[in-house]
Amino acid sequence: MALRVVSRSEPSTAADRCAREILETVPLVMRVVRAEMRRQGALVVSVPQFRALAFVERHPGASLAGVAEHLGVTAPTASTIVDRLVRRRLVGRVPDPAERRRVALTLTPAGGRLFARMRSKARRHVAMRLAGASAADLRKVAGALAVLDRLFREETGIIG
Amino acid sequence: MALRVVSRSEPSTAADRCAREILETVPLVMRVVRAEMRRQGALVVSVPQFRALAFVERHPGASLAGVAEHLGVTAPTASTIVDRLVRRRLVGRVPDPAERRRVALTLTPAGGRLFARMRSKARRHVAMRLAGASAADLRKVAGALAVLDRLFREETGIIG
C-alpha cells in the first residue's frame, strides 16, 4: 500500500487518458451541433421532443412507457413531452383498444415530415464539418465510433 | 440536373455515413455518462453549473460575460447559473474594483473540492466503461477524438 503513493493526483492509465479526452470532446461535438441547429432556427422542437418523434416513428403505436424508457426519463416527464407534441399535431395519441389504460402513439404526417427534415438537417451539419477530414480520418472516426457504441450501448434502459 | 435524380433519399458519401454514426453514438455516450452520474447521486450540481465551475477554476476572477460565452448561453442565463452557485457558497462573486460594472468570480474552497470530486467521478465512470476495450481500441478512440476535436473545436464561441 505505502509503496503505491506515487502521483495519486495524476492517473496515467491509457483508459484514464482516453476517458479525459472523451469527456472533453464528446460534449463539445454535441454542443456544436446543437448550437448550429439553433442558429439556423432548425430546432423546431426540443431535443427530447425530437427523440420522442424518432422513437414513435420507429415504433408506431408505441406506449408512453416505451417512450419514457427510450428517453431515459420518468413517466410524467414523457407524458408532458408527448403532450406538447400532441398539442402541436405532430403526434397522435389514442387509447389502445386492447389495453385501455395504454395509449397508442403515432406520428402524424406533419410530425413525420418535421422529423425527417430535422434529422437530415442535423446530418448535413455534421457532414459539412466532416468535409475538412481526409478519407483516412473518416475511417478512423467510424472505427472508433463502433468501439464506443459497443462499450456504451449496453444498459440503454433504466436511468433511475 | 435531371440526370442526378438517383436515390436522393439515401445519401451515401463516406462523410454522410460518418455523420449518421456520430449522431447515433455521440449523444449515446453523453447520456450514459450523465445517467451513471445521476444514479450514483454524483450530479451534485447541474451540467451547466459544473461547466461554470470548470471555467471559473481555470479563469479566476472571470467575468459573467466570460462564463456566458464559454457556456454558449446569454448573459441572463449565465447570471442565474452563477447565482445558484453563489447561493450554495461554491463561487464567490465580488465587484471588480477596476471595472465596477464587472463582477470577479472565484471558486470557494468548497467549490473547488466539489468540482474536483465530480470531475474525477465522471472520469472514473468513463474509464470503467473503457476497461472492456483493448489497447488497440483505445488507441483508435484516442485518434478519432483528436480528429473530431480538430473538426469541431473552431468557433467555440458565439452560439446565439
Added chain:
DNA sequence: CCTAACTATTAGATGACCTAAGTATAAACC
C-alpha cells in the same frame, strides 16, 4: 457634461426534469 456603449440583473415565458399523489383499467386471488 451628457449621451452612447457596456455589464450585469430582474421580469416573465417556455420547457425539461423530478417526486408524490391521483384515476382508471387489468389481473389475481380467495
Added chain:
DNA sequence: GGTTTATACTTAGGTCATCTAATAGTTAGG
C-alpha cells in the same frame, strides 16, 4: 364475483435551464 393488487397514465407542485425584453449602474467619447 368482489376485493385487492398491480399497471399505465395524468395531475400537482417544485427546481433548473433557457430565451427575449426591460432595467440599473458604470465607463467612455464627443
